[in-house]
Amino acid sequence: MEAYLGIDIGSISTKGVIIDNDNNIIASTYLWTEGNPITAVKKVLKDLENKIDKNIKVVGVGTTGSARKLIGTMLGATSIKNEITAHAIGTLSKYKDVKTILEIGGQDSKIILLDNGIVTDYAMNTLCAAGTGSFLSSQAKRLGIKVEDFGKIALTSKKPTNIAARCTVFAESDLVHKIQMGYNRNDIIAGLCYSVASNYLNNVGKGKKIEGPIIFQGGVSKNIGVKKAFEDLLHEKIIVDENGHLMGAIGSAILAKKTNKKKEFDFKIKDAKLETSGIECKGCPNHCEIIIVKKDNKILDAWGNRCDKGSIKAKTS
Amino acid sequence: MKQLVAFPQLGNYFDPIKKLITNTTHLKVIEMPKITKKTIELGSKYSPDTVCVPFKYNLGNFIEALDLGATVLFQAGGGCRYRYYAEVQETILKDLGYNFTMYQIMEKDHLRFNELYKTMLKLNPYLTKRKLIKEIFNTLLYIYYLDKLDILIRKKIGFEIKKGSLNSIKEEFIEKANKENSSIKLKLLFLKAKRKINKTPINKPKKPLKVGIIGELYTSMEPFSNYELEKLLASFNIEIKRFTNLSYLLWQKGLIEKYMKLKIRKYCKYSLGADGLDNVYRVHWLKKHHYDGIIHIKPTGCTPEIGAMPIIMNIAKDNEMPIIFLSFDEQTGIEGLNTRIEAFYDLLKLKKEETNGSLSRD
Incomplete structure (x- = not known):
């Protein structure tokens, strides 16, 4: 049987799925990137290989997420696409009439508006990571609780504390202040969930027409506290899919299928020696950082140079 | 002492301005190095942190030129914070211990001939x-x-x-x-x-994707400061329309300003400073000429453009023009830009295929 592999390498977590010709999930996996996308992808591949039957042949690979180019090059992917398109395609495969996708991940958050199955508008957070998953996990650490328990604790609160939402730095000092003033812990945690939701709506969702059906995705969607905050703020029902965290990976697998390029994928690549190195081009004062990807000491690809001077250097070194 | 002239880099315009200065003053103009990461590092190091990014590029240019021996610096001015550039930069550079004379050739919004003549006379009394x-x-x-x-x-x-x-x-x-x-x-x-x-x-192809670039003047004209956005768009096979160029700023803008105001009177009654009004009008123009999308670029903290953005959002929404807003600052990481442009391209492409009826979705 033919199957397609989709991998979504985010800043915090790495997701992999294998789908069949009808977009059904055969196997999936989800683990932390831990700052090392290559090792994470190797683990994903190992995990997926154990989960599928021997007779399944992977004939196409798609990658997405912030390390899509690096991993795509290593795996010889047939489709390397940005997260926005991948998420839209992935979500549409399950919810044909979706109008709004809210997505909050580890480093970025985005909103995708669709009409009739076509992306009509999107926005991504600008340079700052305020109101994303990394903010919540660092605050969880400060409060000494697990991120996984965050949502449950938040739901026990009856009166969420008001916490400044505009900027992470302000939110943090506001939080410390309120802890010292003696607010209840669960109220503060619920307040944090509200601050993430309202920060998102004020920054990313600014000026956008948010209509139902709304689907909430990304790592933060697993936090029921934030989901409830969104429902209260938008007065709409929010759908969180059990596979919401996999939508990017599913989308990239579908995109790989759509390219119609078939190239059999070998899981043995997880045992190959994959290396990356960065060199600084000394051709001019710009000092472009050139990334070189090597597989078993052979150069697969190199990028990062702004002019031709750098490209020659990458090939000969 | 032999005078050496320098002025900030801006896109293609180094050569014409150099020619003007050498022909009128007979002084030598420094061959300015192209803008690189070093320029912006130098510039940001000595600039106030919250200033808009063209200031930092200009300051970096000046420091590089002064290190090459420049003694005369030229700076222009315009209808926004640009007006203060010359004075603030002069102070910063003097504090750093450089010795030079700075001439500002455009103290008000428009270039005035008599003022320019007086300035040039100081450099060449026989002009x-x-x-x-x-x-x-x-x-x-x-x-x-x-x-x-x-x-x-x-x-x-x-x-x-x-x-x-x-x-x-x-x-x-x-x-x-x-x-x-x-x-x-x-x-x-x-x-x-x-x-x-x-x-x-x-x-x-017969009907390629067409995208208009609007926004602040420096980031529009200097490719380094917008991470070579036009090159990136070209690599997606997109036809590009950019409005801002030096001819426009120097004389064409004045000719059509009243007309622009008339056309968009529903949205803006007053000028917004710098190119704010122009950018609102451009959305209208791009819609009329069947463009597929708009990219609005500005340096972080550009006041006139921030003022214009809500109006641009409204006019774009009323005209159903897809638009994205990009903000550029001193960092040079390009990945975020690639993601946004790629997604924008996908959006425009799917939309175009849908209207032309050649899209098969499953």
Whole structure:
């Protein structure tokens, strides 16, 4: 049987799925990137290989997420696409009439508006990571609780504390202040969930027409506290899919299928020696950082140079 | 002491301005190094943190030039914080211990001939008004031709078969025009380059994606400061329309300002400073000319554009024009830009395929 592999390498977590010709999930996996996308992808591949039957042949690979180019090059992917398109395609495969996708991940958050199955508008957070998953996990650490328990604790609160939402730095000092003033812990945690939701709506969702059906995705969607905050703020029902965290990976697998390029994928690549190195081009004062990807000491690809001077250097070194 | 002149880099315009200065003052102009990461590092190190990013680029340029021995610096000004650049930069550089004279050639919004003449007289006491008028006319012509060529190139560059062939025509034109002092011969050079561009073979589909770039002037004109956005768009086979160029700012803007205001009176009654009003009008223009999308660019903290953005959002929404807003600052990481542009491209492509009815979705 033919199957397609989709991998979504985010800043915090790495997701992999294998789908069949009808977009059904055969196997999936989800683990932390831990700052090392290559090792994470190797683990994903190992995990997926154990989960599928021997007779399944992977004939196409798609990658997405912030390390899509690096991993795509290593795996010889047939489709390397940005997260926005991948998420839209992935979500549409399950919810044909979706109008709004809210997505909050580890480093970025985005909103995708669709009409009739076509992306009509999107926005991504600008340079700052305020109101994303990394903010919540660092605050969880400060409060000494697990991120996984965050949502449950938040739901026990009856009166969420008001916490400044505009900027992470302000939110943090506001939080410390309120802890010292003696607010209840669960109220503060619920307040944090509200601050993430309202920060998102004020920054990313600014000026956008948010209509139902709304689907909430990304790592933060697993936090029921934030989901409830969104429902209260938008007065709409929010759908969180059990596979919401996999939508990017599913989308990239579908995109790989759509390219119609078939190239059999070998899981043995997880045992190959994959290396990356960065060199600084000394051709001019710009000092472009050139990334070189090597597989078993052979150069697969190199990028990062702004002019031709750098490209020659990458090939000969 | 022999004087050495320097002025900030801005896109293509180094050569025409250099020619103007050498012809009128007979002073040597420093061959400015191209903007690199070093320029912006130097600039950000000595700039106030919250200032808009062109200030940092300009300051970096000045420091690089002063290190090469420059003694005379030129800076312009405009209808926003740009007006303060010269004074603040002069103070910062003097505090750093450099010795130089700074001339600001545009203290008000518009270039005034008498002021410019007085400034140039300080550098060359024998300069006549007649000579200055002739040189300014030639320079404006040179810039105008250069901008015209750029407009032609932008229409084709996304589809050129031999990469770099169009830019080499432009470079050849610049090289020859630098030596040419008669306006008639300049025109002949331009016509020759134009013919060459028209003859360059391209592989262009019948209905390509067309995108307009609007926004702040410096980030529009200096490719380093927008991470070579136009090159990136060209690599997606998109036809590009960019409005802001030096000819526009120097004389064309004044001619159509009233007309622009009339056309968008529903949205804006007053000027917004710098190019704010122009950018609102451009959305209207792009819709009328069947463009597929708009990219709005600005440096982080650009006040006139921040004022214009909500109005642009409204006019774009009313006209159903897809638009994205990009903000540029001193960091040089390009990945985020790639993701956003790629997604924008997918959006436009799918939308176009949908209206043309050639999309098969499953």
